[in-house]
Amino acid sequence: MKDNEPDSCTDSAVPANGINSARKPGELVFTAFLCIASVYLLWEAYGIAGFEALSSPGAVPMATTAAMAISSVILLVRAIRLPRARAGVIAESVVPGVFVVFVLLLLAFSVLLKPLGFVPTAALFLVVAIKILGRRSWGFTIVVSLASLLVIWLVFRVGFTVLMPPGIVPEAEFIQFLRNVFGGGRS
Amino acid sequence: MDTLMALLTVITQPQLLLLVGVGTFAGVYVGAIPGLSVTMAVSILISFTFSWDVYPAISLMVGIYMGGVYGGSRTAILLNIPGAPCAIATAMDGYPMAQRGEAGQAIGVTTTMSFFGGLVGILVLAIAAPLVSDFALRFQPRDYMLLAVLGILLVGSLSPGSLLKGIFAGALGIAVGAVGRDPLTFTERFTFDFSLLDGGISFIAVMIGMFGVSEALLQLRHVATPTVRQKITRVVPSWKTVRKHLPLSLQSSTIGVVIGALPGTGGDIASLMAYDYAKRTTKKPEREFGDGAMEGLVAPETANNAAVGGAFIPMMTLGIPGDAVTAIMIGALFIHGLNPGPMLMVDQPEMFWFIVGALVTANCFMLLFGLTGIKLFTKIVEMPRSVLIPLIMLLSIVGAYAVNNSITDVYWMLGFGVFGYFLRHYGYPLGPVILGVILSRLLDDNWRRAIISEREDLWRFFDGVVSSPLSLTLMLGVILVFVSQTRLWSFAKSLLPRRKSPQEGD
Numbered sequence: 001m002k003d004n005e006p007d008s009c010t011d012s013a014v015p016a017n018g019i020n021s022a023r024k025p026g027e028l029v030f031t032a033f034l035c036i037a038s039v040y041l042l043w044e045a046y047g048i049a050g051f052e053a054l055s056s057p058g059a060v061p062m063a064t065t066a067a068m069a070i071s072s073v074i075l076l077v078r079a080i081r082l083p084r085a086r087a088g089v090i091a092e093s094v095v096p097g098v099f100v101v102f103v104l105l106l107l108a109f110s111v112l113l114k115p116l117g118f119v120p121t122a123a124l125f126l127v128v129a130i131k132i133l134g135r136r137s138w139g140f141t142i143v144v145s146l147a148s149l150l151v152i153w154l155v156f157r158v159g160f161t162v163l164m165p166p167g168i169v170p171e172a173e174f175i176q177f178l179r180n181v182f183g184g185g186r187s
Numbered sequence: 188m189d190t191l192m193a194l195l196t197v198i199t200q201p202q203l204l205l206l207v208g209v210g211t212f213a214g215v216y217v218g219a220i221p222g223l224s225v226t227m228a229v230s231i232l233i234s235f236t237f238s239w240d241v242y243p244a245i246s247l248m249v250g251i252y253m254g255g256v257y258g259g260s261r262t263a264i265l266l267n268i269p270g271a272p273c274a275i276a277t278a279m280d281g282y283p284m285a286q287r288g289e290a291g292q293a294i295g296v297t298t299t300m301s302f303f304g305g306l307v308g309i310l311v312l313a314i315a316a317p318l319v320s321d322f323a324l325r326f327q328p329r330d331y332m333l334l335a336v337l338g339i340l341l342v343g344s345l346s347p348g349s350l351l352k353g354i355f356a357g358a359l360g361i362a363v364g365a366v367g368r369d370p371l372t373f374t375e376r377f378t379f380d381f382s383l384l385d386g387g388i389s390f391i392a393v394m395i396g397m398f399g400v401s402e403a404l405l406q407l408r409h410v411a412t413p414t415v416r417q418k419i420t421r422v423v424p425s426w427k428t429v430r431k432h433l434p435l436s437l438q439s440s441t442i443g444v445v446i447g448a449l450p451g452t453g454g455d456i457a458s459l460m461a462y463d464y465a466k467r468t469t470k471k472p473e474r475e476f477g478d479g480a481m482e483g484l485v486a487p488e489t490a491n492n493a494a495v496g497g498a499f500i501p502m503m504t505l506g507i508p509g510d511a512v513t514a515i516m517i518g519a520l521f522i523h524g525l526n527p528g529p530m531l532m533v534d535q536p537e538m539f540w541f542i543v544g545a546l547v548t549a550n551c552f553m554l555l556f557g558l559t560g561i562k563l564f565t566k567i568v569e570m571p572r573s574v575l576i577p578l579i580m581l582l583s584i585v586g587a588y589a590v591n592n593s594i595t596d597v598y599w600m601l602g603f604g605v606f607g608y609f610l611r612h613y614g615y616p617l618g619p620v621i622l623g624v625i626l627s628r629l630l631d632d633n634w635r636r637a638i639i640s641e642r643e644d645l646w647r648f649f650d651g652v653v654s655s656p657l658s659l660t661l662m663l664g665v666i667l668v669f670v671s672q673t674r675l676w677s678f679a680k681s682l683l684p685r686r687k688s689p690q691e692g693d
Contacts, residue, residue: 030613034355041362041377048376054643055635057369060361060627061376067358071351094612098407102580103605106400109584110597118585126577133410134573144574152581162235162589 023082026094031076038068098132105129117167118157122149193540196242197548203246207545210250211552217251218258218274220570223579225255226511226621227402230394231586233519241523241538246545248519252512253549256454256491257301257557261564264293264484273454273491276462280476280483287479291561295424296481297488298557300436304489305550307440308447308496312503313543315448320504320532329637329652331505333661335630338450338507340668343619350672352615360623361630363388370628371635383595390518390624392587392599397617398511399583400604403576405611410572422558428481435465435482436489443490447497453510454491454498461490496546502527503539506629511618514625 042065048058105125112121126145134141156162158175166172197203217228228251236244259274264281277297284293326334339360343353366377367387378384439461446457465476465486472480498509506528508514520527525538532539587600607617641647652658 024613027613030609038355044377044379045362048374054638054645057372057374057376059638060631060634061365064358064361064365064623068355068362071355071358075349075351075355094609096408098410099404099608102404102407103601106580106584106601106604109580110594110601113584113588113597114594122581125581129577129580130574133407133576134571136573148574148578149581152578152585156235156585156589161238162585163592164585164588 023079023084024093028076028079031072031079035069035072035076038065038072041065042069101132102129113167114165115167117169117171118164119149119153119169119171120167122152189537190540193537194544196537196541197246197544200242203242203545204548206243206246207250207548208552210247211254211549212250212556214251214254214256214549215258215261215553215556216254216564218255219261219564220575223575224398224402225252226515227395227398227579228255229512229515230391230398231582233515233522234391234395234586234590237519237522237590241520241525242541244519244523245516245542248516249542249545250549250552252516253305253492253495253546254553254556256495257298257305257488257553260297260301260488261294264290264297273458273487273494275455276458276487277484279462280478280480283477283479284481284484289479291422292424292428293484294561295422295558296428296432297484298422298554299424299429300432300485300489301492301557302550302554303433303436304440304443304492305495305553306547307437307489308444308493309543309546309550310496311444311448311493312496312499312546316500316503316539317532319500320529323504323529324533325657326505326529327637327651327655327658328633328640329648330655330658330661331507332630332633332637333652333658333665334450334505334507335626335633337661337664337668338501339619339622339626340665341449341452342622343616344668344672350669353619356610356615356617357619357623360620360625361627362623363393363620364390364624364627365631371632388599389587389590389596391590392596393603393624394515394518394621395583395587396600396603397607397620399579399586400600401607401611401617403579403583404604404608406572406576406579410576422561432481432485435469436485438468439464439486439490440493443493444497446490447494447509448500450501450505450507450509453512454494457494457497458487458491461486492550499542499546503542504529504532506531508622508625511621514621517625 042062045058045061045065048061049056050058052058105128109121109125112124123145126149127141130136130145131138131141157164157171158178164171197207214225214228217223218225229248232248232251233244236247256273259269260277260281263269263274263278264285267278267282267285269275269278281293281297284290339357340350340354343357344350362377364387366384368374368378368385369376375385442461442464443454443457446452446460447454462483465482469476469480469482472482474480476483494510498513501507501509502513502517506517506526508517517527525531525535583600583604584597587597588594590596607620610617610620637651638645638648641651652662
């Protein structure tokens with residue numbers, strides 16, 4: 001159990017084991033990426049004010065990016081020394097197909113959010129996502145998706161008055177209509 | 188009198204009372220459903236409540252926090268899946284009890300003891316915070332800086348894996364927090380000449396990405412995990428059982444408050460330490476630890492709820508969060524124009540007493556919801572992940588968009604979500620990242636103030652550190668965290684004569 005202590009009380013419990021006896025597939029590439037990014041950021045931080053003064057706006061950024069660079073270089077060296085776990089295929093264990101599909105779905109959601117509006121985009125997203133994950137009948141998928149969207153919409157749009165892009169749906173008019181019905185046209 | 192009125196604000200205003208109640212109720216379920224975390228819920232909620240007044244917003248968040256820390260124990264007992272890391276220790280003895288058909292009893296004891304621990308934590312908060320804040324007024328800028336560094340390092344070092352990964356994560360957070368125009372000199376930092384980055388990266392987008400989307404993406408692997416059903420009988424524990432465990436719960440509450448009050452460390456560490464403590468000190472448990480010992484439930488559950496009150500101490504007095512959730516709450520207070528720190532206690536003491544009042548109320552609601560509604564509970568927890576994961580993602584997008592009504596924030600959120608997924612996958616802790624983002628400004632400002640007051644002379648700075656007992660203690664703390672992770676430490680420990688008693692298993 002001790003190996004699986006997650007990082008904070010309030011995160012949900014996901015096993016995250018930092019000490020490896022063997023290298024995870026793709027670990028070398030990821031650590032190398034962190035390394036290069038850190039060094040680049042260190043260069044950027046140097047560009048802010050150079051070594052002008054200890055109190056310059058670049059001082060803390062330089063210190064932190066230096067910490068990132070040093071720690072990632074050591075981690076990279078350690079990762080290189082570790083034996084490879086097994087001939088693991090990156091696609092399977094690190095980026096499974098469903099992961100790629102969902103990242104693309106989320107991206108599509110964000111792109112369509114503004115032009116199409118929140119309600120239609122969210123409905124499409126939920127139907128597709130629940131269908132992919134649940135593999136249940138279309139009827140079940142659509143009913144569950146629309147019901148949960150209705151609850152979310154009522155709670156957040158009406159309850160919390162969060163403004164989402166209306167897009168092609170005449171949302172404001174609809175809410176006004178609801179208010180007129182329930183509130184006797186007070187607002 | 189004013190203090191009493193502020194303390195009772197929540198109870199005297201039905202709207203606030205309702206919000207604390209709703210928050211606690213939601214928190215219990217959010218905490219209990221594996222895959223939903225309190226940090227996730229609070230970070231998503233900030234963006235929805237930020238157009239509200241500060242009192243209702245805080246009421247809701249306090250409720251969710253209190254309920255969520257407790258809620259994790261439910262699924263730990265019933266399904267052997269801790270709903271939250273602070274319930275990991277609970278599963279060790281809670282699940283064996285459930286297997287024997289004593290799930291009801293286990294839940295009852297857990298609830299009462301969580302309530303008790305929560306109360307002790309709040310009491311300590313009410314007594315200690317005013318004292319600490321008096322003391323904190325004497326803090327120098329360098330002390331704040333050192334405390335921030337210590338906090339980030341502590342989270343990094345106590346999370347699993349190597350300290351290096353923790354340091355990397357913390358430094359990354361500070362760097363992300365520095366993006367944009369520097370508030371003092373208006374110099375561009377890490378903007379790569381994009382005017383879009385001038386205002387910095389919305390920390391809420393970072394938070395929702397790291398704790399919402401990355402978690403949901405990781406959960407995609409466990410979609411097919413089947414759910415187990417348990418029968419629950421009597422829940423309310425007998426007075427005899429409660430009385431028997433009172434001394435132990437008092438001791439583990441103390442552990443919880445102290446660990447919670449340390450910047451950066453929260454209920455997960457407190458509960459594991461309390462479990463270990465109970466295992467070492469309980470002479471004759473009715474059952475062996477790991478086989479369903481009641482003590483193994485009492486200790487971690489009192490400790491993690493006591494840690495909630497503890498975590499508020501550094502947050503309210505120093506503006507330095509006690510754990511990830513209080514880090515997010517500090518963000519919420521910033522959004523509402525408040526500046527947590529010693530001056531908040533001086534200028535607006537009613538805010539502090541209001542939070543204490545809200546915590547007490549949330550604790551009472553937790554007891555109420557914990558001992559009732561078990562049937563409904565089992566229904567909700569069995570919600571399939573194939574529905575849950577898309578809903579988390581949807582809420583994350585809504586949350587990220589709602590803060591500034593900007594699609595850019597949604598893209599940032601997605602970016603950090605995917606990045607957070609890889610960080611988690613390779614064992615980098617995310618707690619330090621968030622702490623770094625929140626503390627970046629405080630660290631930067633105080634470093635610059637400190638070094639300017641020492642006329643840019645590093646030696647004078649170190650001289651100042653060594654000659655002030657407080658700064659020296661903090662500095663030694665920072666050094667100790669470093670040394671404790673190196674081989675030097677294990678070497679020094681091996682030199683010490685072995686004094687371990689036989690029952691000290693691990």
